Amino acid sequence: MRFDILTLFPQIFDGYLQQSLLNKAIESGLVEVQRWDFRDWTTDRRRSVDDKPFGGGPGMLIMCPPVFECYEHVVRQAAEPGRLIMLSPQGRRLDHELVRELAGERRLILLCGRYEGFDERIREGLAPLEVSVGDFITNGGEVPAMLLIDAVIRHVPGVLGDETSSRYESFAEAGLLEYPQYTRPREYRGMKVPDVLLEGNHQEIARWRREQSLARTRQKRPDLLADSLDE
Ligand SMILES: C[S@@+](CC[C@H](N)C(=O)[O-])C[C@H]1O[C@@H](n2cnc3c(N)ncnc32)[C@H](O)[C@@H]1O
Secondary structure, eight states: OEEEEEESOGGGGHHHHTSHHHHHHHHTTSOEEEEEEGGGGOOSTTOOOEEOOTTOOSSOEEOHHHHHHHHHHHHTTSSSOOEEEEEEEEEEEOOHHHHHHHHTOSEEEEEOOOTTOBOHHHHHHHOOEEEESSSSOOSOSHHHHHHHHHHHHTTSTTSSSSTHHHHSSTTTTTTOOOOOOOOSOSEETTEEOOGGGGSOOHHHHHHHHHHHHHHHHHHHOHHHHHHHHHO
C-alpha cells in the first residue's frame, strides 16, 4: 500500500517513519510512504504558499496553485491514481469502519493543511474525501495524517506479525471493546490475575473474555452496543 503525504512540513514525519512497525513494513515492501512539499510548486522568490483570506478575517489560507500542481505531479508518480484524502476537522470522523475502508485502497494521497486551512476551491476542484480525527482543532494535518496511517497499516496483510492481533482488538470483534489482559507477575501489589486465565481451560477463557468485553463496553462505551443493536 502506498501513501503520498502532501504537506508544508515533510520533516515532521522523520521520526515517525522510523518507528518499528512502520519501518519494518516499509523495509519489507508492504508499505511505501512518499512525502511532498507544497513549496516545491511555488514560483516566487519567497516560495509563498499562503495568503490572506478575501473579505478579511484572521490568519492565512493555503493557496490553490501549489496544492493543485503538487497533487497533479504526485498522481502521475504511480499507475494507481489513489484516493485523495484531505485531513480536515470538517470531515467524516475517522473510526474503525473508515479505517478498514481506507485499508482496502492500494494508494492514499493525504493533503495536510496548516494555518487557517485550505482555499475552498481545493475542495471544489480536487473533491477529496475529508477526514477528521475528532471534534477539535490541531495545528496542522500532519499529526492527523500519522494517526490515519498508523491505524490503516494495521490492516495491511503482513504488517502485524500476528494477524489475529488486529482481529481481537477493541472495535474489531462485533464492535466491542477488548477484554482485560494480564502478563507476569501473577500478583502485583495485591492485585491478582483472574484465576480463569491461569487454569488453561480455553473454552472457559473464551467465555470469560466475551463476558468481560460486553461488560466493559456496557460500562465505558454503551453507544457501541446501541450501534450494534441498530444494525
Ligand atoms: C488550524 S487547522 C484549520 C482549521 C480551520 N480554520 C477550521 O476552523 O476548520 C489547520 C489544519 O489542521 C488540520 N486539522 C485540524 N484539525 C483537524 C482534525 N480534527 N482532523 C483532521 N485534520 C485537522 C487540517 O488539515 C487543517 O487544514
